[in-house]
Amino acid sequence: MSATRRLIAVVLLVPTLAAVALWAFAWPAARTAPRDLPLGVAGPAAATAQVEKQLARHEGAFEIHRYADEAAARDAIEDRAVYGAVVVTAQGPELLTASAASPVVAQLLQQAVAQQAAAEGAQVKTVDVVPAPAADPRGAALNASVLPLALAGIVAGAVVTVLGLRGLRAALALVGAAALVGLVAAALAHSWLGVLTGDWWAEASVLGLSTLAVAAAVAGCAALIGPAGIGVVSFLVMFLGNPFSGAPSAPRMLPEPAGVIGQWLPPGAGTTLLRSVSFFDGAAATGPALTLVWWAAVGLGAVVLGAQLKARTSPAGPATERREPALVA
Numbered sequence: 001m002s003a004t005r006r007l008i009a010v011v012l013l014v015p016t017l018a019a020v021a022l023w024a025f026a027w028p029a030a031r032t033a034p035r036d037l038p039l040g041v042a043g044p045a046a047a048t049a050q051v052e053k054q055l056a057r058h059e060g061a062f063e064i065h066r067y068a069d070e071a072a073a074r075d076a077i078e079d080r081a082v083y084g085a086v087v088v089t090a091q092g093p094e095l096l097t098a099s100a101a102s103p104v105v106a107q108l109l110q111q112a113v114a115q116q117a118a119a120e121g122a123q124v125k126t127v128d129v130v131p132a133p134a135a136d137p138r139g140a141a142l143n144a145s146v147l148p149l150a151l152a153g154i155v156a157g158a159v160v161t162v163l164g165l166r167g168l169r170a171a172l173a174l175v176g177a178a179a180l181v182g183l184v185a186a187a188l189a190h191s192w193l194g195v196l197t198g199d200w201w202a203e204a205s206v207l208g209l210s211t212l213a214v215a216a217a218v219a220g221c222a223a224l225i226g227p228a229g230i231g232v233v234s235f236l237v238m239f240l241g242n243p244f245s246g247a248p249s250a251p252r253m254l255p256e257p258a259g260v261i262g263q264w265l266p267p268g269a270g271t272t273l274l275r276s277v278s279f280f281d282g283a284a285a286t287g288p289a290l291t292l293v294w295w296a297a298v299g300l301g302a303v304v305l306g307a308q309l310k311a312r313t314s315p316a317g318p319a320t321e322r323r324e325p326a327l328v329a
Helices: 003-030 045-056 070-078 103-119 140-144 146-162 167-192 200-225 228-241 258-264 266-279 286-313
Strands: 037-042 062-067 084-089 092-097 125-128
Touching (some): 003 228, 037 070, 045 103, 062 070, 070 092, 084 103, 092 103, 140 146, 146 167, 146 200, 146 266, 200 228, 200 286, 228 258, 228 266, 258 266, 258 286, 266 286
Parallel strands (some): 037 062, 037 084, 092 125
Antiparallel strands (some): 084 092
């Protein structure tokens, strides 16, 4: 490629990447709003009918789940079936939230329900069923962990590729690096900062698995298609996985199909799984856990397969000379 063509390529590539990055990060942030957000309504059917009617005015915002009483609504919140619930009592409406699931959603529900109650001259009592940790009430630290884990995975996969590790050695290096990242991250986030409050080893496992899912994908893609695979997976993780993860708010707060796509990628699945393990005793952890395991397994499988394919296509070494037996006179 001539110098002029390289110059044109750089001039066009940089603004293109900048435009894609701005679209990927700014579009979900600018369109953040509740979309079929799971919300419970508890109490006698006759008493909750008016509440449901008022919530229905927010067209497409809430997905209503009905519960018999406050205890059932609390269980649903703790199981991560809903983000909150409006309980109709004799003393007036009561709002149950879970700021640990999403401080943004909890605040949104408070505003929406309080406005409706104020229009009727009533006050709403708010109870945070699963509160965010005192050290991170806004979830900022947990949100900030998405990018470092993604970068750690990209770096691990790239380093393994650049160093020329193949097959089982590469797989062991990836698993070992991810495990250490999980231990260090848990030590920082749980033991030092106190922003995670669940089982320490479970959190370390989730952090390590999130890193391994990205690292294995990077190294596996590079093993199959060459160094360009590093760029492909890095682009996918950084420009789609991070902004579509829903970490700052919630997947149901992102425009479609960003929220769904984000949960298929390691950053989104890892964030959802970490919230479940750290704050909800593992509730609703199966889906995101399987997503991360799938990424890690496929990536490691690609690493091993790529090494085998390369070994078959590599030229054979010099043939050993065959010695003819000497004739004895």
